[in-house]
Amino acid sequence: MRRFALVFILSALTVGAAAAGPPPLASDAEIDAAERAPLPAIVVSMKWNEPLAPFNVIGNIYYVGTVEVGAYLVTSPKGHILIDGVLPQTAPQIIANIHALGFDIRDVKFLLNSHAHFDHAGGLAGLQRASGAAMVASAGDRATLEAGEIAYGPSAGMHFPPVRVDRVIGDGETVEVGGVTMVAHMTPGHTAGCTSWSLKVADADGAPHTAFIHCSATVAGQSLVPESYPGMVADYRATFARVRKFDADVFLANHAGFFGLEAKRARRLAGDVDAFVDTGALQRFNAALEKAFEKELARQQANAK
Numbered sequence: 215m216r217r218f219a220l221v222f223i224l225s226a227l228t229v230g231a232a233a234a235g236p237p238p239l240a241s242d243a244e245i246d247a248a249e250r251a252p253l254p255a256i257v258v259s260m261k262w263n264e265p266l267a268p269f270n271v272i273g274n275i276y277y278v279g280t281v282e283v284g285a286y287l288v289t290s291p292k293g294h295i296l297i298d299g300v301l302p303q304t305a306p307q308i309i310a311n312i313h314a315l316g317f318d319i320r321d322v323k324f325l326l327n328s329h330a331h332f333d334h335a336g337g338l339a340g341l342q343r344a345s346g347a348a349m350v351a352s353a354g355d356r357a358t359l360e361a362g363e364i365a366y367g368p369s370a371g372m373h374f375p376p377v378r379v380d381r382v383i384g385d386g387e388t389v390e391v392g393g394v395t396m397v398a399h400m401t402p403g404h405t406a407g408c409t410s411w412s413l414k415v416a417d418a419d420g421a422p423h424t425a426f427i428h429c430s431a432t433v434a435g436q437s438l439v440p441e442s443y444p445g446m447v448a449d450y451r452a453t454f455a456r457v458r459k460f461d462a463d464v465f466l467a468n469h470a471g472f473f474g475l476e477a478k479r480a481r482r483l484a485g486d487v488d489a490f491v492d493t494g495a496l497q498r499f500n501a502a503l504e505k506a507f508e509k510e511l512a513r514q515q516a517n518a519k
């Protein structure tokens with residue numbers, strides 16, 4: 215009896231020690247308050263926090279985001295990877311979505327981020343609290359994630375609970391769990407550390423595909439003249455050139471409108487396992503963004519004269 219009690223106490227201590235880990239950057243009170251905070255008007259009008267029933271995209275990739283802002287769960291038998299946290303107010307929705315799919319937030323081992331704006335990184339601290347997962351981020355966005363606020367652009371001052379970055383990842387480096395390998399692609403411009411992610415995936419028929427989750431390269435109201443951060447214009451152009459060389463037939467992104475989520479989702483729910491296979495989509499998107507970027511740069515240069 216005494217021996218049993220001792221084992222119980224020891225295992226309780228072990229669990230306690232594991233759960234403690236490195237300290238979080240945001241307190242429970244800060245995360246709770248941010249989850250309950252009223253939504254900014256733009257968030258409501260753009261449907262950034264409007265719930266959407268989660269669904270399988272292809273293979274082991276699931277959509278767990280909102281009507282308009284993407285979040286993806288990539289599953290493996292040994293743990294999962296979650297890409298993006300959407301808004302602070304969205305974290306409970308994402309946790310519920312993961313549960314509705316039959317998975318457990320506590321099995322998420324790694325949190326990844328496309329970029330450190332409040333509408334894609336805001337929920338990460340709450341998701342880190344719920345999962346205990348390691349946050350993996352680029353050097354360029356780390357300071358923003360850990361400050362809970364970006365220093366430039368229209369969302370400067372839009373504070374979100376800061377998330378502790380456990381590992382800094384560079385271009386071409388990977389995050390691996392249970393046979394899943396996510397490759398980081400540095401695609402800066404939209405933010406200094408904007409990161410796209412790719413992975414190999416097999417569809418329900420076993421056919422191999424490559425998925426690419428684009429970070430975004432829209433200008434989105436940021437100043438290019440003068441640059442919002444040093445090297446911003448060169449970063450955008452290098453990103454367009456880099457993405458041009460990338461071959462992926464499953465194009466995903468962090469805003470639904472970027473990749474036609476609504477129509478593809480309808481086809482997927484109707485039973486098409488390859489609804490998200492769209493061979494030219496990534497390059498069409500990249501070309502359209504490049505054109506829009508050069509047009510906006512020329513406009514800002516003309517205004518500055």
Ligand SMILES: [Zn+2]
Pocket residue numbers: 329331404430434
């Ligand atoms: Zn953004």
